Amino acid sequence: MERGAKIFSLFIVLYMMLSLFAACNEDKNSQKKSSEEPLEQAKLLILTGADQTEQPDAQIVWDEIAKVTADNINIKIEVQSYAWGDYVQKVNTMAAAGQVFDIYLNFQGFLSGDVSKKQCIELDELIDKYGENIKKMVPADLFSDVSLNGKIYGIPSNYPVAGGTAFIIRKDLREKYNIPEIKDLSGFEAYLEAVTTGEKGMAGFVGRGGAGGLDFDLAFGPDVLNIGSDMAVFAEIDPDIKPYKAANKLTSDSFKKRMEWLKKAYKNGWIPRDILTIRDENTLLASGKAAALCNDMWTVNSLGPIVRAYIPGGELETFTFRDYSMPMIRMTKVNNFACISSTSNNKERAMMFLDWMRASKENYELYMYGIKGKHWNPIGDNQYELPEGVDPAKKPYNPSPWWAKVMQFDRLDKLSEPGFLHIYNQVVDAKYTTPELINFSFDSEPVKTEWVQVGAAYAEIMGPIGQGINDSEADYLAAIKRFDELGMQKIIDEIQRQLDAWAAKNKK
Template sequence: MKRFLAAALATSICVTAFAGCGNNNNGSSAASASKNESSAVSTSSTASAATGETDFSTQDPYTVKLLIPGDAKTEDCKEVSEAASKILQEKYNTTLDITRVGFGSYPDQVNLMLSSGEKLDVLYNNRDIFVSAVNNGQIVPMEEYLSEYGPDLLTEIPEERWACTSLNGKKYAVPANKEIAVSWGFACVKEMADATGVDYSNIKTEDDLLPLLEAAKEKFPDVWPVVASYGGMSIMNTADDLGADIGSLEDCTNPDDTTVVNFFATDTYKDIVERRYAWTQKGLIIPDASSTSEDSSAQIAAGKGFGMFTNTKPGIEGELEKKTTKEMLVFTLTPVYTSTTRLDILWYIAHNSEKPERAVQVLNEIYTNPELENICINGIEGKHFEIKDESKGIVGYPEGVDGTNTGYPSYPWAWPNEMISYTWEGDPEDIWQQTSDWNDSAVISPAMGFSWDNSSVLNQVTACKNVKSKYENALGTGSIDPATALPAFLQELEDAGVNDIIQEKQKQLDAWLASNS
């Protein structure tokens, strides 16, 4: 299998450098493939660029605590941590402590650990905390550590992607190497959709879903046609939120419009929330969807739901099938596009890390070492996964194990570099090439690479965030009537200073566009 892992890494170097922000990282691929192939063959050898002449195995012992979302059993996380630590101890005298927290409670856990000073070194989080975490001092810049402790990250991540995770000239986050383009859609159980007798071949918009949902309700009266995930639903749109906070390009597939607007005040948003409220009144959306404390996939797996809104990408059907245990049908409802925000999974170094350089070192190794990345993603061979085809690097669940009972579910997209990991059965064998092609196919936002700095309007940002938390999920899931709630939402945003944020974001965007023209 190590022979396969070396080949997988070498191949991934050739297919992963989209453009984060538009261009391939040509010129370094051959050298990177060569050096990383040798590092993957033996975990006891020194990763060439990462170590140079230094023997990092003589460092003082240190434990890197890593925080990532996704339900998993504590004992399984401990077992996976021990397997990963065997690699890291030999090369770096470092122990890895993986802590996983359920998606629903993860944001609160991150806030608690960052504010309490509890030991934490490296963490996953979404793009939406980036600017505030930088300005609040919750994460530390990686700049001074990368050349010595993370040189492979510097080599393998295109500068255009680094630009999307930098602020004021400093690199603050490692972007996950995954799909960085997105389209939005709807997923449902194929067997149930077929049983309705509805011709679903021409579903292209959210409106087009209505006949299928109504037929599903009639055919399966005890199953909700649409379920929510932890109180929220994806919004089918092509807006670019320009990095974080309120203030968006309404349609970033239009290169000629760089006007920053309050997306919640647009007709696009109004149409979506009115439609979803109407569907709730018809019984097509689970009641009180904004109060749902379960993942939508779990509800579908339990037979409570027919479908859910989702992002779409190559392999999304297989990914959802792992979680729902059912064959899933996915409809794409928006164009494929990319923006700074679409580099959405970022890896940060916490301000409370005692040794940030060791955290960077671990990130560097996970990003480039297929054996280590596969342990972190998939767990223990024979318990959480098993090899189905060694020559092709295809894995699946062992007998008696599935996405509902495994103690360590696999979420490749959440880790630093899924492109060097195994392919799960059910996914296309060339899933990583398809992912690269998907990235290349995306319409690129005219603001791609722009990083928003909210430091001058932090009070308004905080106030508007509180207003959003009051209304956004309730409106987006059809749980409250937009006829009264939407005007109240917009007024409270104005009172909280939304126009100040939009004005400042427009000013910064205009300056960035001028300097990049």
């Protein structure tokens, strides 16, 4: 009897163990099944600036992206495109109001402020979890460009980061007035004089600054590391002078030389009288109302077809003051990158989509060029052409690439502008060195009040001075004094303090 009881007890224990094993196995199978179930569709709102804000076929492409991602990341995108002159203010307004958006194009000059305002989020953990292809496709040295205090806040666009800016002018007008190809400042002056004299009502040079202004600066001084924003540079650091010194940009020799030239240009009528109210110089050039501007090399590809379509005989070309025979040095941080908004309700899915864009050439091409056969046709591996009947000046799908550009996947338009190719072919495979100084990132938080005050007043105070309108020495000195009252010197001192600390820490 006792032996039978023991056997029965053993049987019960064995049964319970088998039941427990089966339950565990069932739980694992259930988890596996659950993990294989498709994600619920998430909607992502993307904000960007664009040359072409209206795109009739955008929804068709967005629907196709939703279709091809349904079995994996399962997202449905909407891209809101704004004119460049309105874009930054639109993002700031939406963020301040707490409006929900997910991914937005950002620029180097605004990163520090956005981090301080908690407008964008840290991305390190999301990249580690969902950014396998981002790590493969983005050059490692670019991540330091979008980092503050050791944390990554942006996914860099990948494009030539040295030497990709240029002047864009009307080739047909240069030839009309028998001006030789422009190679220096005197040649540019001859062009502006001829056009503003001979073309009634046409503005001359409408370059207000921004990334393209870097090429203009080369006429007055060497490449330096600028601290500030695209439109308001506060300090400069010369990488060739050690120990490193942060100098007030507005009192530098190069700025004074630039200012003197702009005084002459304004006096001679080469700069329009309403230069301070111009918000979209690209449209002025494309519509035949301006003769020259500075921008990146891709801009000529966007504007060239429009000029030919609406200006009889119109043709654009590019030139630069950069000497491509000299070694290339990367003195600017990557200026275009994607941030994830702190108001996003789908932060993980936003990172998944940024990674999806870099996972394959097919994924990238779907967003960048649209539906194959409808919006574009491939030519080999590296070019494309528009289908017959598609007007290059009014493409039904022509998205802004700057929040997610991947140079390794890019195709060139078969009809790329000669002015674009003139610059692109010299920089796309160019070897460049990156000075150690590029890794220095300034945190404006300790001087956030002064930073905001100086930045807000910059256009009002320096606009008339920097464009040659108020041309007296007294005007200039009054502007410098006003900036000092707003805290410019405190900003310079803080930049120097952080620069010294960075140099000591990194033994530079």
